[in-house]
Every structure is written in structure tokens, then in C-alpha cells.
Amino acid sequence: GIQVEQSPPDLILQEGANSTLRCNFSDSVNNLQWFHQNPWGQLINLFYIPSGTKQNGRLSATTVATERYSLLYISSSQTTDSGVYFCAVRETSGSRLTFGEGTQLTVNP
């Protein structure tokens, strides 16, 4: 099956800093999503982005499907951004969403 690798596994920032999270995948996809799992365990949809670039406030994402990677940018980080960020993909030929192992982000005040 498709492999999904996220980097870095852990990231510690000071409030106000910017960061880039990366997601590499091993096969063609027709769906790529970024999620934020908050400290209470809720999975929050950030972006549905199988290709192209999207922005939502301080967050933006870019997927280059031909090169099999996606980037999540967080600008002017806040303590409420803390949590785990997951990338999940669905193969063009499949029906299941495969998750990476996540990036644990800690934003200190």
C-alpha cells in the first residue's frame, strides 16, 4: 500500500515563529488532507488539497502531486496551534485514507 512520511516528527516553537511541515507519499493520490488533532483528541479538518495551494488565515498548504509531497505552513504560531498535525492520503486506485504518523507541534508562550 501507499506509504506516507511526515517530517519533522516533533517541533518546538516560540509563539510568533513560523514553521513548515512536510508530507511525502509514495504513489499517485486523488485525496490529500491535513488535520490538526488538538490536545482533547479532536480531529479538525484543515485542508482538503489533492493539488495546488490553499490558504486559511495563518495556515496555508501546497501539494505538488507530480512530485508526491505536500507542505503545511503555519505563520505567527500561537499556543493554540499545539497538537499533532496529520497528513492523510487516498491512492487514486483505492478507497481508504492512509495516515502518516504525524508531527507533534508544541508552541511555547
Place this chain on the structure above:
Amino acid sequence: NAGVTQTPKFQVLKTGQSMTLQCAQDMNHEYMSWYRQDPGMGLRLIHYSVGAGITDQGEVPNGYNVSRSTTEDFPLRLLSAAPSQTSVYFCASRIGQGNEQFFGPGTRLTVL
């Protein structure tokens, strides 16, 4: 819309007991699925359904049963709970192939 709802939020079972985790969605989504999340890991697919009356196995199906009698509901059954099934369970739905998937709030299950 309530989105994807799950009950209960928390459950403690003894080894060998059975129970059903409930999942419902009010978005008329065709696809529904169950995932489990173990500590420090991403989510893994247990079972999924592409429509009423149709179900299939995911990555980790052993010990779980599902059925899909209506579009709205997709219950997950544990027939004989084992400590290895201690996990957080998420239900998800989407409207069709390749579309955005939405997750419920999760059920935290502990098997003693």
C-alpha cells in the same frame, strides 16, 4: 447539520464483554469508515462501507464486525473485547470517492 456523531464518548469493558460503538451522519454521505488510533500513532482503518448494504475490511479488521443497513448509521461491534482493543475509535464519512473526509469526536475505549 450535526455532522458525524459517535456514542459513547468513553467506555470501559472487561475482557470478553461485547459492545457496539455507534456512529451516525446526517450529510447523506455514501462512504463511512471506522479507524482506531493507538498512542503516538496515526489512524488505521478497521472497516469501511461504500453504501448501504456494502461493507469491506480495512487494515486491522480482526475482532470487529460492522453492518450498514441505512445510509446514516454504521455501528462497530466488538464481539469479545480484548485488552489489545484498548484504543480511541473514530468514525468518518465522505460523500464519494476522492472527496474530503470528516471525522467524529471519537470514542475512548479501555478493555481491562
